[in-house]
Amino acid sequence: MSDVESKIYDIIVEKTNIDRAKLTREASLSELEISSLDFVEIVFAVEEEFDIEVPYNANTQDQDFKALGDIVGAVEKLVEERG
Incomplete structure (x- = not known):
């Protein structure tokens, strides 16, 4: 497991x-029953922790993040791009 994960x-x-x-x-x-409000709070905390901006729009319910692996992969990529 990576540090990011x-x-x-x-x-x-x-x-x-x-x-x-x-x-x-x-x-x-959905199986973890993470509410949309909790997810937004998670996104904000992840952005703060890694000093990145996660491409997520709560108003459109972006479907790029269906599983935790989707989130981990996106954050790992953003952290790598940031350098």
């Missing part, structure tokens, strides 16, 4: 109180 999971646990053992790249946001 671990930090994202820490943020999710902090914001939702979901058991960390349930967090895998394959886990879908």
